[in-house]
Amino acid sequence: MEKPKPGNREPNPERVIPRFLLIAFSCLLLISLVAGFIFNYYQKQMMDRTIREQGSGILSSYGSKTRDSIEKGQRKTFQLVMDNTAQLEGVTATTLYPREGLMNYRSGAVTVGLPFVHDQDGGFRNPNLDLYEKTRGMFLRKDWHLTGRFDSAAGQAHLAEVQGKSCAECHYVLDENLSFDNQNRAEVLDARVAHFYERIPVEDKCTVCHTYWQIGETAGVLGVTIDKAAFLQRTRESTRQLVYILLSIATVVLGVTYLVAAMYRRILITRRQLADKSDRLAGLLNNSGQGFLSFGPDLAIEPEYSRECVTFFGEEVAGKSVAALLFSEDEEERGLVFDEDIHLLEEEDDYIDEDQTAQAENEYLQIFADGMNSSGTSCSR
Ligand code: HEC
Ligand code: HEC
Numbered sequence: 001m002e003k004p005k006p007g008n009r010e011p012n013p014e015r016v017i018p019r020f021l022l023i024a025f026s027c028l029l030l031i032s033l034v035a036g037f038i039f040n041y042y043q044k045q046m047m048d049r050t051i052r053e054q055g056s057g058i059l060s061s062y063g064s065k066t067r068d069s070i071e072k073g074q075r076k077t078f079q080l081v082m083d084n085t086a087q088l089e090g091v092t093a094t095t096l097y098p099r100e101g102l103m104n105y106r107s108g109a110v111t112v113g114l115p116f117v118h119d120q121d122g123g124f125r126n127p128n129l130d131l132y133e134k135t136r137g138m139f140l141r142k143d144w145h146l147t148g149r150f151d152s153a154a155g156q157a158h159l160a161e162v163q164g165k166s167c168a169e170c171h172y173v174l175d176e177n178l179s180f181d182n183q184n185r186a187e188v189l190d191a192r193v194a195h196f197y198e199r200i201p202v203e204d205k206c207t208v209c210h211t212y213w214q215i216g217e218t219a220g221v222l223g224v225t226i227d228k229a230a231f232l233q234r235t236r237e238s239t240r241q242l243v244y245i246l247l248s249i250a251t252v253v254l255g256v257t258y259l260v261a262a263m264y265r266r267i268l269i270t271r272r273q274l275a276d277k278s279d280r281l282a283g284l285l286n287n288s289g290q291g292f293l294s295f296g297p298d299l300a301i302e303p304e305y306s307r308e309c310v311t312f313f314g315e316e317v318a319g320k321s322v323a324a325l326l327f328s329e330d331e332e333e334r335g336l337v338f339d340e341d342i343h344l345l346e347e348e349d350d351y352i353d354e355d356q357t358a359q360a361e362n363e364y365l366q367i368f369a370d371g372m373n374s375s376g377t378s379c380s381r
Contacts, residue, residue, distance in 0.1 A: 013268040020261035028250045047231045055196035059224045063198050083107050095223035103172035112139040115171045198222045294364045295322040
């Protein structure tokens, strides 16, 4: 009975459950991280696409609805359409930047064309208010159709005043890095807001009034600003849903892992107990001074046999044919095959092994040490 003790190489049963849970947890964590990363990436893509679609749709409507008032130079109807467009859901502001790029039209703010100003904290200041009220919004600088705002007398005086300063310090300046596509569109997606722009080119009908403009130049730029808050909120909600789903999956997986680990632990403990039992039995048989072995119908000896058999046959006998061993040519020399020395324990199956079905066909051989001794083999006892 030279079987290695199963407990030696097998994991410690007490460590099985924590180890299984740790492995399952690590796998879940890894999968969740990867899933979260991919989900987040696609979610962001989806969100940007939706925002782009919405922004582009609103910009188109803004452009087409203001077209008529722009062509006719009707400031008030233009302002009305601009304010209405800004009422659409998600839109924070609609704007117009003139060709010089300093914003002077914005939803919710009256204007006679002076560029808006912001203070150092970013607070909005409207220098048009006085003039607008005094002239009921009708004010037009005298040379509006002849020369640009910067080149007008008032403009030149102001520029001399603010010389050396950056215009963006006080005015809302159109981003110079905007790249307009062949549909005259551009967009900037910030973290919290998205800006959509449409360039208005100068056509020949514009130059009837704007006499100094050149056809094809930029007359101005329409702008729509969209708040991303609603989209981010939706994104956060689906992220939360994903987290809930992952958590419930993790709970189930960990639960199942716990059950499997507990079963495995039970098996390991049982195997250990069995191995101990078998060890004790082997010790008993090894120390009985008698040779015990068993063999199947094919006469091959089973791996479990007592130590004495090795002494008796002079070699390890597992798997060898019992017939060859007992009735070998040099049997005379061995002088061992005495009927009274070797007993077949056929009828005592149930005493040796309770598992009748598996071992029913096995025969058991008992070799008495006395016989061995008398036959003169080297027996330690
Ligand atoms: C220190 C703040 C400040 C800076 C810097 C500044 N502006 Fe102004 N700007 C104003 C204010 C305030 C007004 C409102 C009208 C006024 O008070 O003159 C104004 C008005 C104007 C006007 C309208 C003038 C008129 O009466 O028709 C123009 C054009 C203008 N700014 C262009 C510029 C340009 C171009 C720059 C950059 C080179 C610039 N500003 C830098 C504060 C500033
Ligand atoms: C019937 C005359 C007329 C025609 C035609 C006209 N506009 Fe104007 N436009 C005006 C008047 C008046 C203003 C106000 C000028 C001001 O405030 O300095 C103006 C202002 C503008 C502004 C704002 C400029 C600024 O500095 O505030 C833009 C942009 C503009 N027009 C674009 C166009 C385009 C594009 C066309 C051709 C499709 C056009 N306009 C045709 C009369 C006209």
